[in-house]
Amino acid sequence: MHVTLSATLAANEDIARRRRSGERVLHLAFGEAGLPVHPALLARLADAGGSNGYGEVAGLAALREAAAGYWSRRELPTDPDLVVCGPGSKSLLFGLLVAIGADPGEWRSPGDMVLPMPSWVSYAAQAEIVGVRPILVPTPAGEGGVPDPDQVRSAVLHARAQGRTVRSVLATLPDNPTGRLARPETVRRLAEVARELDLVIISDEIYRDLVHDPQATPFLSPADVAPERTVITSGLSKSLALGGWRIGVARLPHTPDGWALRQRLLAVASEIWSAPAAPVQHAAAYAFAEPEEIVERIDDSRRLHATVARAVADRFARAGAKVDVPQGGFYLYPQIPGFDSSDELARTLLDRHGVGVLPGTAFGDEPRSARVRVATSLLYGETAEQRLAALHGSDPLSLPWVAESLDYLEEALGGLTTKEPSRARRGMFLAPAPAR
Amino acid sequence: MHVTLSATLAANEDIARRRRSGERVLHLAFGEAGLPVHPALLARLADAGGSNGYGEVAGLAALREAAAGYWSRRELPTDPDLVVCGPGSKSLLFGLLVAIGADPGEWRSPGDMVLPMPSWVSYAAQAEIVGVRPILVPTPAGEGGVPDPDQVRSAVLHARAQGRTVRSVLATLPDNPTGRLARPETVRRLAEVARELDLVIISDEIYRDLVHDPQATPFLSPADVAPERTVITSGLSKSLALGGWRIGVARLPHTPDGWALRQRLLAVASEIWSAPAAPVQHAAAYAFAEPEEIVERIDDSRRLHATVARAVADRFARAGAKVDVPQGGFYLYPQIPGFDSSDELARTLLDRHGVGVLPGTAFGDEPRSARVRVATSLLYGETAEQRLAALHGSDPLSLPWVAESLDYLEEALGGLTTKEPSRARRGMFLAPAPAR
Numbered sequence: 013m014h015v016t017l018s019a020t021l022a023a024n025e026d027i028a029r030r031r032r033s034g035e036r037v038l039h040l041a042f043g044e045a046g047l048p049v050h051p052a053l054l055a056r057l058a059d060a061g062g063s064n065g066y067g068e069v070a071g072l073a074a075l076r077e078a079a080a081g082y083w084s085r086r087e088l089p090t091d092p093d094l095v096v097c098g099p100g101s102k103s104l105l106f107g108l109l110v111a112i113g114a115d116p117g118e119w120r121s122p123g124d125m126v127l128p129m130p131s132w133v134s135y136a137a138q139a140e141i142v143g144v145r146p147i148l149v150p151t152p153a154g155e156g157g158v159p160d161p162d163q164v165r166s167a168v169l170h171a172r173a174q175g176r177t178v179r180s181v182l183a184t185l186p187d188n189p190t191g192r193l194a195r196p197e198t199v200r201r202l203a204e205v206a207r208e209l210d211l212v213i214i215s216d217e218i219y220r221d222l223v224h225d226p227q228a229t230p231f232l233s234p235a236d237v238a239p240e241r242t243v244i245t246s247g248l249s250k251s252l253a254l255g256g257w258r259i260g261v262a263r264l265p266h267t268p269d270g271w272a273l274r275q276r277l278l279a280v281a282s283e284i285w286s287a288p289a290a291p292v293q294h295a296a297a298y299a300f301a302e303p304e305e306i307v308e309r310i311d312d313s314r315r316l317h318a319t320v321a322r323a324v325a326d327r328f329a330r331a332g333a334k335v336d337v338p339q340g341g342f343y344l345y346p347q348i349p350g351f352d353s354s355d356e357l358a359r360t361l362l363d364r365h366g367v368g369v370l371p372g373t374a375f376g377d378e379p380r381s382a383r384v385r386v387a388t389s390l391l392y393g394e395t396a397e398q399r400l401a402a403l404h405g406s407d408p409l410s411l412p413w414v415a416e417s418l419d420y421l422e423e424a425l426g427g428l429t430t431k432e433p434s435r436a437r438r439g440m441f442l443a444p445a446p447a448r
Numbered sequence: 449m450h451v452t453l454s455a456t457l458a459a460n461e462d463i464a465r466r467r468r469s470g471e472r473v474l475h476l477a478f479g480e481a482g483l484p485v486h487p488a489l490l491a492r493l494a495d496a497g498g499s500n501g502y503g504e505v506a507g508l509a510a511l512r513e514a515a516a517g518y519w520s521r522r523e524l525p526t527d528p529d530l531v532v533c534g535p536g537s538k539s540l541l542f543g544l545l546v547a548i549g550a551d552p553g554e555w556r557s558p559g560d561m562v563l564p565m566p567s568w569v570s571y572a573a574q575a576e577i578v579g580v581r582p583i584l585v586p587t588p589a590g591e592g593g594v595p596d597p598d599q600v601r602s603a604v605l606h607a608r609a610q611g612r613t614v615r616s617v618l619a620t621l622p623d624n625p626t627g628r629l630a631r632p633e634t635v636r637r638l639a640e641v642a643r644e645l646d647l648v649i650i651s652d653e654i655y656r657d658l659v660h661d662p663q664a665t666p667f668l669s670p671a672d673v674a675p676e677r678t679v680i681t682s683g684l685s686k687s688l689a690l691g692g693w694r695i696g697v698a699r700l701p702h703t704p705d706g707w708a709l710r711q712r713l714l715a716v717a718s719e720i721w722s723a724p725a726a727p728v729q730h731a732a733a734y735a736f737a738e739p740e741e742i743v744e745r746i747d748d749s750r751r752l753h754a755t756v757a758r759a760v761a762d763r764f765a766r767a768g769a770k771v772d773v774p775q776g777g778f779y780l781y782p783q784i785p786g787f788d789s790s791d792e793l794a795r796t797l798l799d800r801h802g803v804g805v806l807p808g809t810a811f812g813d814e815p816r817s818a819r820v821r822v823a824t825s826l827l828y829g830e831t832a833e834q835r836l837a838a839l840h841g842s843d844p845l846s847l848p849w850v851a852e853s854l855d856y857l858e859e860a861l862g863g864l865t866t867k868e869p870s871r872a873r874r875g876m877f878l879a880p881a882p883a884r
């Protein structure tokens with residue numbers, strides 16, 4: 013086994029340390045939704061405290077039924093018994109990795125997995141822990157979250173020719189780090205390749221409800237086209253900002269293999285985490301039923317994420333970066349000319365310009381591509397009041413604290429292209445701004 | 449990788465299924481504390497709902513400080529930075545298994561682990577998932593939770609002579625399934641052997657505060673005698689009946705190795721579960737600070753568990769079973785003459801007498817030993833009212849629902865020795881009693 017502290021964790025610890033010592037750092041390195049809890053969910057949590065017994069490993073029936081309804085309303089009719097809940101979708105992704113690689117009753121190698129390059133930090137880190145070797149396949153140009161289907165085909169055939177076992181391929185729809193949503197045609201081709209090669213598709217759809225403009229960017233799940241082999245994971249950490257509550261859900265294929273996978277996933281879940289916190293499950297059941305107030309909250313969040321992510325992309329573009337317009341979530345993934353590597357770029361942004369981002373290498377990308385992932389959701393404010401003002405205001409970009417951060421960023425990016433430390437940064441030890 | 453649905457899970461599903469179909473089954477198969485949440489903890493949970501950001505992987509500072517205080521008050525001075533929290537102590541035990549077997553930066557075999565025989569179901573199941581082979585070593589006669597130190601020594605030397613890597617030994621103090629607390633002398637000898645063989649000791653002390661009579665049965669932690677190599681895990685699932693809230697804590701050795709282990713454990717934790725649910729952490733911080741109302745609640749629980757566990761042990765003894773008096777928690781582990789195997793015994797108890805228990809084999813015990821684990825905590829009642837009456841009443845055994853269950857059990861055990869289905873059981877389809 014092999015474990016290393018993830019790049020995200022290390023970068024975030026570094027930023028926290030700098031801030032404690034009085035440095036000003038604009039924190040664009042953390043994938044947190046940055047919004048308060050909806051009061052209806054607070055009320056549900058408070059009411060459910062008495063739910064203290066060890067519950068069903070798969071999750072409360074009410075939560076599984078609500079999640080089944082959530083998918084059924086998205087044209088994926090779902091049997092609640094093929095829903096498995098976990099403390100965060102991350103735990104479910106880990107459990108699936110083990111369960112897909114395991115046979116009940118006999119030992120076998122966990123097999124390998126195809127990942128998009130770039131892709132979210134934890135997929136490869138989880139694979140490393142259980143000895144699954146990731147096969148990184150680039151996404152088609154301008155897309156994100158889905159490995160190029162033709163290249164998947166050749167990479168898997170090549171790996172198999174060398175005696176490797178490849179069992180699954182992962183997609184992130186829409187994507188972290190790129191903020192892009194793969195085109196339906198790409199998803200369709202991936203599904204075909206997966207069928208041809210008999211791969212399980214793990215479709216991480218935790219940002220699905222945060223596609224900025226669903227008219228312009230239609231969403232196709234691999235489960236729509238290859239339902240027999242697709243596992244969907246989702247959760248409430250992003251759409252409802254419940255990262256700290258730890259709740260995720262998985263939808264398994266409605267096939268005999270899906271039922272067998274469920275049994276193995278439950279076996280793993282019962283030995284690692286048992287179940288999500290029961291009071292959180294009750295609140296999540298309310299949220300997945302999608303009552304009006306929750307739908308409105310997600311609508312407001314989506315608008316805010318879209319507005320701010322685009323504004324930040326705009327600042328990067330104006331400073332000469334190559335950046336695709338974000339289509340979902342709260343990320344962008346600019347490439348900045350004039351740097352030799354993404355690590356150097358991220359280091360310069362932090363050390364000389366007081367802007368914390370993650371280098372593309374954290375997402376398995378080419379070291380020399382000079383890309384960084386920028387998370388825009390910590391710009392909404394420091395306090396619940398500021399964040400709610402951003403959420404409900406008609407023009408979040410004009411709120412003083414948002415505007416000020418954007419100006420700070422603009423100056424930093426200006427300094428980056430002229431290779432001068434930015435003014436904000438030079439003045440920093442004279443009048444350290446409050447940590448943000 | 450290899451995963452099988454645990455025997456507990458399967459047995460509990462079977463019991464639930466039988467009850468749904470109208471069978472009466474006395475449920476003595478589940479290790480749940482069976483008591484309501486203390487109102488002060490409900491209030492803390494409700495107040496902390498707004499804590500929704502992804503928090504520190506190690507856990508909130510307030511919780512780590514409170515847990516450090518908890519151990520410091522037990523003569524184990526503790527640095528809060530060497531406390532790591534997880535969603536249940538089970539998750540921490542899994543994380544430790546991976547972290548102890550891992551090297552930062554290089555791949556190595558996870559190594560093997562010594563377990564007491566019998567021991568809690570999940571240790572061996574977790575080991576199986578990550579490819580750690582358990583070495584089962586019997587406990588000294590009349591004790592439980594600690595493998596016989598001399599036999600540990602010879603088993604490890606033997607395994608090493610065969611080229612196996614053995615990294616750790618586990619102890620459960622007090623024990624599930626036996627309900628016994630290992631003698632200080634045994635713990636001391638185990639610590640010596642662990643030091644001689646350079647083994648990490650994992651000391652699962654989740655039942656520590658439920659030792660029935662601390663005067664009569666003094667508690668010694670391996671951390672008291674081998675602090676440099678002992679990791680303690682604990683939690684609130686048992687002492688405060690918070691199993692469904694999912695909160696556990698680990699205390700790492702205060703040595704350079706302990707700090708390195710912390711780093712690896714955090715790396716694993718951050719890729720599997722991130723952190724326990726934040727609102728639960730706030731409530732747990734209150735509990736670990738041990739304010740008077742919480743101490744009283746644990747005192748009351750301990751008394752109730754002791755009273756009922758002893759009463760049940762008494763019923764078994766009167767029916768001819770060989771059973772050690774329980775010393776902690778809510779379990780006993782009787783051996784019943786006249787049966788060929790623990791599986792047959794458990795099956796007969798369930799099928800012919802309507803009593804659900806777990807066979808010793810679920811705990812890795814000799815199949816032919818005809819032992820079963822009996823959990824007594826689901827006897828306190830069906831409703832919160834009944835359970836509080838049991839908790840606060842001066843004579844829980846005389847409460848009608850407790851007395852009735854004990855009578856039912858007594859009759860079942862009578863039938864067991866005469867090999868006749870018991871009367872309660874025979875009448876069952878005429879007047880099915882409500883599920884209990």
Ligand SMILES: Cc1ncc(COP(=O)(O)O)c(C=O)c1O
Pocket residue numbers: 043099100101102103132184187188216218246247248249255258259260722
């Ligand atoms: C792509 C992706 N998947 C999954 C997660 C995990 O979310 P959680 O475990 O909170 O459900 C994240 C969070 O950063 C993410 O970005």
Ligand SMILES: Cc1ncc(COP(=O)(O)O)c(C=O)c1O
Pocket residue numbers: 286479535536537538539568620623624652654682683684685691694695696
């Ligand atoms: C010996 C022992 N350790 C650990 C646990 C796990 O408890 P939790 O994960 O709820 O902290 C249990 C629960 O049954 C147990 O009996």
